[in-house]
Amino acid sequence: MKTYKDLNTSPRILLGPGPSMVHPRVLRAMAHPLVGHLDPQFVNLMNEVQELLRFVFETENKMTFPISGTGSAGMETAVVNFVEPGDPVLVCVNGYFSERLCEMSLRYGADLTRLERPWGTVFTPEDIDNALKAKPAKVVMIVMAETSTGTLQPLEEISKIVHSHGALLLVDCVTSLGGIPVEIDKTEIDIAYSGTQKCLGCPPGLSPITVGARALEVLNHRKTKVPSWYFDLTAIQNYWGDERTYHHTAPISMCYGLREGLRLIYEEGLSERFSRHQENAEFFWDGLAKLGLEPVVPLEFRLPTLTTITVPEGVDAGKVSRQLLDEYNIEIAGGLGAFKGKVWRVGLMGYSSSKENIVLLLAALSRVLGK
Numbered sequence: 001m002k003t004y005k006d007l008n009t010s011p012r013i014l015l016g017p018g019p020s021m022v023h024p025r026v027l028r029a030m031a032h033p034l035v036g037h038l039d040p041q042f043v044n045l046m047n048e049v050q051e052l053l054r055f056v057f058e059t060e061n062k063m064t065f066p067i068s069g070t071g072s073a074g075m076e077t078a079v080v081n082f083v084e085p086g087d088p089v090l091v092c093v094n095g096y097f098s099e100r101l102c103e104m105s106l107r108y109g110a111d112l113t114r115l116e117r118p119w120g121t122v123f124t125p126e127d128i129d130n131a132l133k134a135k136p137a138k139v140v141m142i143v144m145a146e147t148s149t150g151t152l153q154p155l156e157e158i159s160k161i162v163h164s165h166g167a168l169l170l171v172d173c174v175t176s177l178g179g180i181p182v183e184i185d186k187t188e189i190d191i192a193y194s195g196t197q198k199c200l201g202c203p204p205g206l207s208p209i210t211v212g213a214r215a216l217e218v219l220n221h222r223k224t225k226v227p228s229w230y231f232d233l234t235a236i237q238n239y240w241g242d243e244r245t246y247h248h249t250a251p252i253s254m255c256y257g258l259r260e261g262l263r264l265i266y267e268e269g270l271s272e273r274f275s276r277h278q279e280n281a282e283f284f285w286d287g288l289a290k291l292g293l294e295p296v297v298p299l300e301f302r303l304p305t306l307t308t309i310t311v312p313e314g315v316d317a318g319k320v321s322r323q324l325l326d327e328y329n330i331e332i333a334g335g336l337g338a339f340k341g342k343v344w345r346v347g348l349m350g351y352s353s354s355k356e357n358i359v360l361l362l363a364a365l366s367r368v369l370g371k
């Protein structure tokens, strides 16, 4: 008879674009015995998860909860609820995940306009203003922290422009939430989603979403039914909101984990957490400079949570990543799409963002590169 051994994974140091490392307290929380998804204890936990999500998103939005599924589930929820067939949609395309927003919008029948900028650069408010003057849109979609390129997109001015044109602003916060400020209410972001496996320091599996009053108004006046049953925000709200009507069975253990991950952020403090991410990123960039390695993105728009590094001439990017994994148990990643073979991607997110991990990575990199 075939035998199957006990699961025995290596203790990897996860410094890629995600998943990032999970705090032991989150793992412990996830090992708690299950309660039912309508158990009063779970209902109380749902309230706390929503409160803590509002704290991290920095919003008062009532419609704030985790979608069951990874970051792409949040993305699909955002698109399917706010795009009806024929709706004009403007997607700001400068990386891999904005391409995914285009693909999803097209699948739900959007009249899509792509505003393109080279990978590794960001959009100016004038870019968006000119695009909306040329063709108005119902929704403008943009990625705040592009995990494929390492850019941080400033949003404050863009938000004003989008609203002056009467459009909704939909923002991908997958690689920003919990690592850098997203300030939903201050920036007046209408719809935002994220993922648990990056700066929130939990395993992949939930996708927090938040929807503001302006967007809710649009949702409530849809002409057509939301074509996805599972991702219909109004139906999911009936479970996470006051009614607590069964929609689908919540992933209980993941919700335990998310609550603990959020509780850790609450205890650390938002500004302390953002400073830790920024300071550790700067410490890493200093170390890279000493190794003669260069980040792709100029400092002004460089993301602290994910750094893209130019692969030096003649170095096999894949071989280096593989050696780091095999010999040092450290995971980093190569480039996607236009950046394939040209960059490494290093994530310093959540529990992964520590000086110890950075020193280890720099030491291992220097050996592997023979520096």
Ligand SMILES: Cc1ncc(COP(=O)(O)O)c(C=O)c1O
Pocket (backbone or CB within 6 Å): 017, 018, 070, 071, 072, 073, 075, 097, 143, 145, 146, 147, 148, 172, 174, 175, 195, 204
């Ligand atoms: C910016 C961004 N958006 C969306 C996603 C999709 O998330 P997931 O892979 O969890 O479905 C990712 C994943 O890396 C991402 O980095």
